[in-house]
Structures are given as structure tokens and as C-alpha cells.
């Protein structure tokens with residue numbers, strides 16, 4: 593019998609510092625990971641107020657200051673994306689955003705034959721300091737605090753799945769070979785029900801989302817395909833699972849389909865909706881099938897009791913089992929930002945356009961489940 597959910601659970605992160613309360617936290621975390629794939633996290637050690645105060649000023653910069661740091665300049669897909677230049681499920685997402693990542697020196701050297709996906713990570717583009725004094729330092733501090741939180745969270749997640757705390761650390765490279773990506777997003781008011789961002793799964797491991805205004809709009813899809821509201825709760829993060837983590841955990845941690853409905857005048861909250869997602873990546877060269885984890889039987893049983901997804905409206909992903917994670921991510925970025933891809937990855941851009949032209953379709957739900965089952969079977973084979 594499939595289990596289902598009608599709301600997203602709230603977990604108190606401060607409990608993890610108390611030996612008496614931590615077991616309760618771990619048990620709630622296990623439930624949220626397996627059954628929901630989304631959770632609110634309260635009492636996190638991240639300063640948010642200063643960053644939030646910069647956001648309206650960032651978007652109010654003159655258009656030429658934003659265009660100067662356009663994502664089109666960046667083979668790392670970092671920088672400013674104007675309204676209407678991003679697509680999900682072939683439809684335009686109605687949002688404007690700045691992609692800004694943790695510090696990283698790009699490993700790819702021109703002409704050396706390095707993998708194309710090494711170029712996915714590199715330096716961020718920043719608005720002129722004189723136009724927004726202090727913003728860069730604030731955003732960098734914020735990203736590093738969320739990065740620390742995300743690594744601590746992974747250790748708790750490993751414990752929740754019956755592994756040693758470092759049981760998932762094999763997916764990360766050394767610090768200088770890692771990069772995690774943040775975004776500052778503005779969703780303008782539109783007509784009722786507009787697509788802020790269409791139904792999708794996040795591709796990486798974990799997402800930490802700061803809702804930076806009082807608007808509703810984020811929705812997640814439960815096992816029977818109903819859309820459930822995730823309204824903002826002050827001073828919490830929303831954490832969700834990406835596709836790579838779902839594969840790495842043999843479907844234990846659920847990647848959950850989600851979307852954002854544009855704010856509209858009937859919401860009762862004026863102005864645009866703002867959010868700041870942080871996407872925690874895994875190493876660019878990691879192939880998930882080379883990392884098969886032995887989970888305790890009783891934990892795997894919980895996954896089997898959960899049941900499978902009846903329906904999803906989300907777009908799907910390239911298979912994770914045959915490609916390095918960087919390559920999977922690069923293909924995702926090519927599809928979401930065709931204008932950037934056309935300039936910096938012309939061959940991949942052409943392939944994606946041809947696939948669209950040939951009517952290459954996304955995987956069906958059954959095919960997706962089959963992929964997860966296949967990874968699971970590989971796990972069983974290696975273990976026995």
C-alpha cells in the first residue's frame with residue numbers, strides 16, 4: 593500500500609546538537625526523506641536577513657548593469673538571466689535570476705582535451721561593487737554558511753539511513769574540486785496560475801531553499817500526483833532531494849516533483865516573489881553506478897513499503913548510471929538555457945535541438961521507476 597503525504601514536515605535542526613533529542617530528529621528525518629522528499633528545517637546556523645535586504649536592490653539595478661553580467665557571457669552558466677530566457681518542459685519560466693556559485697577555479701584547460709563538463713564550474717560574475725556595496729561579501733558568506741550546513745546535513749542523512757556519518761562522503765571531491773550553486777530569483781506578478789517555474793526534479797543531491805518574501809507559490813507533487821502547497825514559514829529553509837541523491841540511495845531518498853506558480857494580485861501579498869535556492873552538487877566525475885551503497889535491509893524495507901509514484905508532471909533527466917554527474921548536469925543546463933549553450937557548447941546545443949526536432953520524448957514514469965529499480969538490483973548483486 594503506497595503511503596502519501598498532504599503537507600511537508602517541519603524539522604528542528606537545533607535538536608541535532610542535543611544527545612537527548614537527536615534520535616527523534618533522525619527518526620523524523622528518515623520519514624521525511626523516504627516518504628516526502630521535502631522538509632522545512634528550522635533553527636539553522638545561517639544568517640539570512642542581510643542577504644534578503646539586498647534582493648530588491650539587486651533586481652532594481654539598471655538593466656545595462658545586469659546585462660553586463662549576463663549568463664550568456666559564461667560557459668559556467670553563471671550570471672544574470674532575464675525574464676523569458678529559461679524553459680522547463682518546453683514552456684517559458686516567468687522569472688528573472690542571478691546564478692552565483694561558491695568560489696571555484698575552473699579545472700578545464702583550453703586545448704588539453706579535458707571533458708567539456710569540467711567547464712560547467714568556474715568563477716561567478718558580480719555586479720559592480722560601487723552599485724551594490726557589500727553585496728558580494730554578503731552573498732559569499734551566505735553561500736559558505738549554507739555549504740557547511742549542507743555537508744552537516746548529509747552526515748545526518750547517512751545516519752538516518754543506518755550508515756556511518758561519513759557513509760555518503762564518497763560522492764564529494766576535495767574542497768577545491770567542488771562547487772555548489774546559488775540563485776537569487778524574482779518571480780513577477782502575472783495572471784492567475786502562471787508558470788513561475790514548471791514541474792521539475794532538481795538534478796543534484798540536495799537543495800536548500802530560502803523563501804525571501806511572504807508569497808506562497810511553491811508546490812510539491814505527492815505520490816498520487818496531487819499538488820501540495822509549501823507556504824513560507826519564517827526563519828526556515830525548505831530542503832529537498834535531487835535526482836542524483838535518489839539514484840545514489842537506490843530510491844530511498846525521494847526526489848519530489850515541484851513547481852512555482854507565479855504570484856498574482858489575488859494572493860493578497862503585493863510585489864514579486866523572491867527566493868534563493870542553493871543546489872549542493874556532487875563531484876563532476878562521479879558515476880553513480882560505481883558507488884553502490886550497502887544499506888541495512890530494514891531501511892530498504894521502508895522504501896518498499898512506501899510504494900511507487902502514481903503520476904508526475906515533471907520533466908525527466910538523462911540517465912545517471914551511464915554518464916559522469918557533470919555531463920548529466922551539463923545536458924540539463926543546455927536544455928534550460930539554450931542561448932548560453934548555443935554560444936559555449938554549440939555541438940551539444942545542436943544535439944539537443946535535433947532531439948527536440950525528432951520528437952525524442954522524456955522518459956515515462958514507468959521508465960523512470962525501471963531505472964531506479966535497475967540501480968537497486970545492481971546494489972543487490974554487488975552486495976551478495
Ligand SMILES: O=C(O)CCC(=O)C(=O)O
Nearest residue numbers: 777789794810852867869
Ligand atoms: O523558487 C522556488 O521556490 C523554487 C525554485 C526551484 O524549484 C528551482 O529553481 O529549482
Ligand SMILES: [Fe+2]
Nearest residue numbers: 792793794850
Ligand atoms: Fe527546483
